[in-house]
Amino acid sequence: MVVSIWQSETSGRTPLERWQNRIRRLRQHLRDWAKHTAGTYRKEKKKLLALLEELDKKAEITSLSDQEVNFKHYLKERLVLLLREEEIKWYERAKVKTLLEGDDNTRFFHLVANGKHRKQHIYKLENDQGTVVGDAQLKSYITQFYKDLFGPPDVSDITLEED
Numbered sequence: 001m002v003v004s005i006w007q008s009e010t011s012g013r014t015p016l017e018r019w020q021n022r023i024r025r026l027r028q029h030l031r032d033w034a035k036h037t038a039g040t041y042r043k044e045k046k047k048l049l050a051l052l053e054e055l056d057k058k059a060e061i062t063s064l065s066d067q068e069v070n071f072k073h074y075l076k077e078r079l080v081l082l083l084r085e086e087e088i089k090w091y092e093r094a095k096v097k098t099l100l101e102g103d104d105n106t107r108f109f110h111l112v113a114n115g116k117h118r119k120q121h122i123y124k125l126e127n128d129q130g131t132v133v134g135d136a137q138l139k140s141y142i143t144q145f146y147k148d149l150f151g152p153p154d155v156s157d158i159t160l161e162e163d
Contacts, residue, residue: 001029001033002026005022005025005026005029006022006026008025010022010025014159014160014161015159015160015161016160041082041085041086044078044082045079045082045083045086048075048078048079048082049079051075052072052075052076052079055068055071055072055075122138124138125138125141125142127141
């Protein structure tokens with residue numbers, strides 16, 4: 001997957017621009033891939049729960065056949081595996097080492113992981129003119145601040161090409 005994206009045609013005048021465009025395209029692809037994977041897990045978990053509920057309702061009315069019992073055991077095993085993978089994902093995202101592996105405390109992991117995300121996000125800045133709020137305004141303010149700080153870019157004849 002990474003190789004095919006990296007080797008695809010890239011626009012850019014200089015090697016540095018082409019490299020930056022490849023990195024940008026790869027980052028976007030991996031972000032989309034991660035969202036799709038998380039969505040697939042959620043859909044499969046929902047489907048498994050619905051099938052298990054259907055079998056449970058049927059078991060209350062009549063007895064299940066051997067095939068249905070085996071299918072129910074398979075669904076439970078698959079659900080346990082999905083839940084375990086989800087717990088590991090949140091455990092890794094939270095980066096918590098104080099709990100033992102296998103602790104069934106996913107709500108704690110969610111709170112820690114999302115709390116770290118909130119701490120790393122800038123919601124507003126206060127300056128001499130007032131308060132800057134909103135992602136678009138923050139981005140333009142910060143960009144302009146650093147443009148003013150460093151001044152206009154210097155023209156350089158240095159390239160990454162060997163010739």
